[in-house]
Amino acid sequence: MEDLNAQWRKSSHSGGNGGECIEVANLTGTIGIRDSKNPDGPKLLVNHAEFAVLIATLKR
Template sequence: MENTQESPLSWRKSSRSQGGANCVEVATTTDQIAIRDSKNPDGPTLTFQAQTWRDFVAGIQAGEFDL
């Protein structure tokens, strides 16, 4: 995971956000997933390797992080 400042990525929000400003936005490349806060589009982003992100999502779906 690395912290990046600026890139020419195509950002998108979930359709469930209904256009709100309090969302997480995601951009993808061939091998990375970038995430940022929609309230601060010029702020930092988190970038993950695509496989790391897939493993994280699978863990969420499997309930690995449930309290």
């Protein structure tokens, strides 16, 4: 179920050309991740601990 009041945001490092970007939103109890080019498409929902591991892994 989608939170209609979600504030989706992109990285400040993403370009304005509509390239390969994801957006994230802090939803009730989870973090939502979606494709910025397809905001109405499927979303990945992860808990806060899983999101922290994902970010730490990507920063390596």
